[in-house]
Amino acid sequence: MVDLSFFEGKKVLLTGHTGFKGSWMSRVLINAGAILTGYSLAPPTTPNLFSLAGIESKMNSVIGDIRNLNDLKRVFKERCPEIVIHMAAQPIVRDSYKDPVYTYETNVMGTVNIMECTRLTESVISFLNVTTDKVYHNNEWEWAYRENEPLDGFDPYSNSKSCSELVTHSYKNSFFANRNIAVSTARAGNVIGGGDFANDRIIPDCVRAAKEGKEIIVRNPHSTRPYQHVLEPIMAYLMIVQRQYEDRKFEGYYNVGPDEADCINTGDLVDMFCKKWGEGLKWINQYDGGPHEANFLKLDCSKLKHTFGWKTTWGVSEALDKTVEWTKAYFADKDIPAIMDKQIREFDKLQVR
Numbered sequence: 334m335v336d337l338s339f340f341e342g343k344k345v346l347l348t349g350h351t352g353f354k355g356s357w358m359s360r361v362l363i364n365a366g367a368i369l370t371g372y373s374l375a376p377p378t379t380p381n382l383f384s385l386a387g388i389e390s391k392m393n394s395v396i397g398d399i400r401n402l403n404d405l406k407r408v409f410k411e412r413c414p415e416i417v418i419h420m421a422a423q424p425i426v427r428d429s430y431k432d433p434v435y436t437y438e439t440n441v442m443g444t445v446n447i448m449e450c451t452r453l454t455e456s457v458i459s460f461l462n463v464t465t466d467k468v469y470h471n472n473e474w475e476w477a478y479r480e481n482e483p484l485d486g487f488d489p490y491s492n493s494k495s496c497s498e499l500v501t502h503s504y505k506n507s508f509f510a511n512r513n514i515a516v517s518t519a520r521a522g523n524v525i526g527g528g529d530f531a532n533d534r535i536i537p538d539c540v541r542a543a544k545e546g547k548e549i550i551v552r553n554p555h556s557t558r559p560y561q562h563v564l565e566p567i568m569a570y571l572m573i574v575q576r577q578y579e580d581r582k583f584e585g586y587y588n589v590g591p592d593e594a595d596c597i598n599t600g601d602l603v604d605m606f607c608k609k610w611g612e613g614l615k616w617i618n619q620y621d622g623g624p625h626e627a628n629f630l631k632l633d634c635s636k637l638k639h640t641f642g643w644k645t646t647w648g649v650s651e652a653l654d655k656t657v658e659w660t661k662a663y664f665a666d667k668d669i670p671a672i673m674d675k676q677i678r679e680f681d682k683l684q685v686r
Contacts, residue, residue: 527659
């Protein structure tokens with residue numbers, strides 16, 4: 334579905350490259366031969382996948398804040414990217430309640446800054462803003478959300494990403510209609526995979542409990558989410574970037590999520606993880622009275638499927654297999670870049686072109 338050889342020799346600027354998804358994206362692009370520049374804050378956790386993935390020496394890694402417009406302009410001017418993939422964000426719902434101003438500054442004004450730099454850079458041909466499934470006004474209904482549903486996230490994180498979408502739409506309409514720049518957004522579901530060390534995410538919570546030999550604490554086992562392996566959206570993002578680079582008719586707004594069978598509740602996800610991990614791992618339901626989060630959320634990915642012939646490569650069971658494989662390799666001090674490359678090759682081989 335994506336021909337990774339397309340990226341060989343292409344100048345790519347990726348924001349958020351030090352994060353979980355950004356590190357996997359960087360590894361894929363480096364392996365594909367892209368001339369990669371990353372712009373991001375320092376890795377958000379210790380340990381972190383960026384340090385483990387062996388990518389810093391193979392790219393131009395710039396540690397910077399996307400709220401700093403002048404610094405971002407400097408990087409664009411120096412690197413002259415053809416492709417821009419915007420993934421930098423404050424991504425945690427609970428953290429957005431703790432610091433809403435920072436969340437809005439990063440997720441909204443950060444998008445304004447990246448769009449402004451794109452507007453001022455003649456070399457850019459393909460731009461993708463990665464947002465979230467949480468941008469939609471959530472009615473807590475059983476139907477999956479489509480790209481034409483109203484945008485209005487509830488919490489500061491979700492709402493700021495809705496605003497990020499609207500900023501992108503405005504720049505696209507106001508400045509890029511008569512220029513050779515294809516602009517899209519991708520609204521992805523919950524991702525899992527090896528190397529996620531974030532707080533307040535269910536799989537990292539499972540991994541930490543497994544390492545410590547403790548029971549997994551699950552805050553809301555009945556919440557339904559679209560879970561997918563991190564390589565699923567990454568390859569979809571690259572597919573969109575590639576196809577709209579080649580033909581601007583493919584630009585647009587796309588949901589990027591798993592099949593409906595992989596939209597499961599958190600309790601079922603943790604049950605599956607415990608079985609795959611083994612060692613008698615168990616979990617307990619312990620609601621902590623935290624802030625509002627959506628209970629029921631699904632994406633309708635028909636547009637992505639019909640436009641590109643896209644389909645899911647790994648379901649949630651395979652995604653958990655790969656997560657457990659990566660994590661046990663990490664605990665055994667094995668070669669992390671090698672295990673990442675192995676999983677990338679396996680995923681790419683299974684894609685139907």
